[in-house]
Amino acid sequence: MVTLTRWGDAAPGAAAVAPWPARLCGRAMRCSSACRGAAVSLRLAGGEVHGAATHPDLALLAAVQEETGEGPCAEATRSLRTVVAADLVAEPRWPVFRVAALERGLRSCAAVPVAAEGAVMTVTLYAFRPWRLAAAEAEVVRGLAAEAVAGLVGDGARAAAEAEAAQLRAAMVSRAVIDQALGIVMHLLDCDAADAFGVLRVLSQRTNRKLNAVAARLVRERGRGATRELRRLLGEVRDGR
The missing domain is CATH 3.30.450.80 (Transcription factor LuxR-like, autoinducer-binding domain)
Incomplete structure (x- = not known):
C-alpha cells in the first residue's frame, strides 16, 4: 500500500x-x-x-x-x-x-x-x-529520484504553459468581442472609437457588469433597442471631458 x-x-x-x-x-x-x-x-x-x-x-x-x-x-x-x-x-x-x-x-x-x-x-x-x-544502491535510488523530479518539473512546466495559452485565448476572444461592440456603437452613434469605448465603460459601471460582458450582450443583440440609451451615455461621456 x-x-x-x-x-x-x-x-x-x-x-x-x-x-x-x-x-x-x-x-x-x-x-x-x-x-x-x-x-x-x-x-x-x-x-x-x-x-x-x-x-x-x-x-x-x-x-x-x-x-x-x-x-x-x-x-x-x-x-x-x-x-x-x-x-x-x-x-x-x-x-x-x-x-x-x-x-x-x-x-x-x-x-x-x-x-x-x-x-x-x-x-x-x-x-x-x-x-x-550500499553506495551502488544509493546511486540507483538517486537516479530514480532524479527521474521523478524531472517528471514533476516537466508536468509543472506543461501545466503553466497550458494555463498561459488558455489565458491568451480568453484574452483574444474578449478583445475581439469588445472590438465588435465598439464597431456597433460607432455605427449607431456615428462617433469615433474613443467615444465608443467611453460609452461601453460607463455602461459597464452603471450595470455593474464586466466590460466584456456588456460588449458580448451588445454584439449578441446587434445593438437593437439600445440606441437611445447609448446616445444618452455618449452625451455624458462628452460632457465629462
Whole structure:
C-alpha cells in the first residue's frame, strides 16, 4: 500500500501534487533486499511539502521530522547529502525521531536527496534490522529520484504553459468581442472609437457588469433597442471631458 499525504495534515490520505512520489516509493524499495518500507518527501520551491509512504507509520515518521526538523530525511533535505543510520539503537542523533522509529520496530534507515529547479525530493528507506545502504544502491535510488523530479518539473512546466495559452485565448476572444461592440456603437452613434469605448465603460459601471460582458450582450443583440440609451451615455461621456 502507498499512502499519499501532505505531511502537515492531521492524518495521511490527502492527495499529493502528482503520482510520481507514490510510484517512486515502490521502485525505491526494490533497490535493496533489506529495505522493508520507503517514504518520499517533496519540498517545493515555495516551501510546501508533499509526500508518499508505503505504510502509514512511515508517513507519521515523516510528519515528526517535518515538525521537529530532526531525522534522516530532514537532515538530507537540508544538506543535500545521503544520510545513513545503520542502527537506530546506537544512534545519538535525532532523539525524538529515534524513539518514534524504534517504537515502530524500525532499526535502520537511509535518506537520499535530489535537488532540481528549486525543489528537493528525498527518498528515505527503512529496515527492521541493522543495515547500511550500499553506495551502488544509493546511486540507483538517486537516479530514480532524479527521474521523478524531472517528471514533476516537466508536468509543472506543461501545466503553466497550458494555463498561459488558455489565458491568451480568453484574452483574444474578449478583445475581439469588445472590438465588435465598439464597431456597433460607432455605427449607431456615428462617433469615433474613443467615444465608443467611453460609452461601453460607463455602461459597464452603471450595470455593474464586466466590460466584456456588456460588449458580448451588445454584439449578441446587434445593438437593437439600445440606441437611445447609448446616445444618452455618449452625451455624458462628452460632457465629462
